[in-house]
Amino acid sequence: MARRRFVLFLVALSCFAGSLKASPGDADPVYRGCVEECEKTGCVGEKCFQHCTFSSDGNPIDGPWYLQEPLYIQWKQWDCLSDCRYHCMLSREEEKHKLGYQPVKYHGKWPFKRIYGIQEPVSVALSALNLAVQFHGWVSFFILVHYKLPFRPNKKTYYEYTGLWNIYAVFAMNAWFWSAVFHSRDVDLTEKLDYSSAVALLGFSLILAIIRAFNVRLEAARVMVAAPLIAFVTTHILYLNFYQLDYGLNIKVCVAMGIIQMVIWAVWAGITRHPARWKLWVVVLGGGLAMLLEIYDFPPYKGLVDAHALWHATTIPLTYLWWSFARDDSEFRTNALIKKTK
Ligand SMILES: [Zn+2]
Numbered sequence: 001m002a003r004r005r006f007v008l009f010l011v012a013l014s015c016f017a018g019s020l021k022a023s024p025g026d027a028d029p030v031y032r033g034c035v036e037e038c039e040k041t042g043c044v045g046e047k048c049f050q051h052c053t054f055s056s057d058g059n060p061i062d063g064p065w066y067l068q069e070p071l072y073i074q075w076k077q078w079d080c081l082s083d084c085r086y087h088c089m090l091s092r093e094e095e096k097h098k099l100g101y102q103p104v105k106y107h108g109k110w111p112f113k114r115i116y117g118i119q120e121p122v123s124v125a126l127s128a129l130n131l132a133v134q135f136h137g138w139v140s141f142f143i144l145v146h147y148k149l150p151f152r153p154n155k156k157t158y159y160e161y162t163g164l165w166n167i168y169a170v171f172a173m174n175a176w177f178w179s180a181v182f183h184s185r186d187v188d189l190t191e192k193l194d195y196s197s198a199v200a201l202l203g204f205s206l207i208l209a210i211i212r213a214f215n216v217r218l219e220a221a222r223v224m225v226a227a228p229l230i231a232f233v234t235t236h237i238l239y240l241n242f243y244q245l246d247y248g249l250n251i252k253v254c255v256a257m258g259i260i261q262m263v264i265w266a267v268w269a270g271i272t273r274h275p276a277r278w279k280l281w282v283v284v285l286g287g288g289l290a291m292l293l294e295i296y297d298f299p300p301y302k303g304l305v306d307a308h309a310l311w312h313a314t315t316i317p318l319t320y321l322w323w324s325f326a327r328d329d330s331e332f333r334t335n336a337l338i339k340k341t342k
Pocket of ligand 1: 183308
């Protein structure tokens with residue numbers, strides 16, 4: 001009796017665990033049979049690969065430890081199961097494509113074609129471009145405030161938000177770096193680093209939005225804005241990494257922080273007489289439209305370009321405009337402050 005109960009418990013547990021990342025693709029019995037077969041034979045149809053029977057340098061996998069796979073290959077989790085899943089998915093999708101079926105998701109992901117072992121090459125390239133645009137934007141801002149615009153008598157910039165934009169640049173470049181890593185190889189660690197960096201960036205850009213739009217200039221007031229938000233974002237990141245990677249909760253937190261800052265910028269752009277307010281409008285509207293791409297998730301075209309990749313493409317021109325707003329703002333504030341002192 002006790003044993004039967006234990007078995008039932010295991011079945012219930014496996015159903016629950018399966019439901020977390022189960023998709024129509026991996027529920028398909030043909031796909032399941034293929035993976036099972038492949039793990040025994042190391043082959044899918046005509047295509048055979050080394051990970052199931054031999055390690056990458058041709059040594060048998062059950063040989064002594066010094067002949068087994070190097071640690072970095074184990075780290076990347078390029079193992080038999082992931083190879084089998086990938087090649088079974090490709091062959092199953094090809095079969096279904098010939099019969100006129102649309103692609104379906106496997107283990108929570110669209111069927112992407114790898115290029116040089118990179119899982120989502122288009123998203124990786126676009127993340128790298130985003131990183132480059134962020135870097136260019138930040139450098140141009142830095143040169144403007146630190147080398148072109150006049151300083152105060154105490155050698156500090158007139159612009160009161162220089163430090164905030166500099167920290168924002170670090171968060172943004174960090175987030176795009178980990179996004180590129182995650183899209184090239186999706187394992188537990190890279191996923192957590194990508195999610196955590198994105199949450200940290202969203203949290204900091206919310207702080208920036210509040211402090212800039214409400215003209216919070218006093219150090220004490222800035223701390224009062226930032227401290228609770230930093231505490232909240234830190235708790236959320238710790239929760240995701242060390243307690244549970246709850247996708248639903250994370251989406252809610254990110255959407256909430258994203259919408260609040262969009263509303264703040266939009267309302268401010270509506271009431272301010274800032275000369276570059278139209279740039280805020282474009283970024284807010286563009287960002288809102290781009291969000292639709294994340295909601296209307298469509299399968300990858302030719303196994304390469306999906307909605308998420310297009311979303312990463314839209315952020316490139318928006319980032320360019322965003323830093324151009326930061327530069328305009330620094331000039332606008334500096335001129336206003338110099339006029340005041342005269
Ligand atoms: Zn992404």
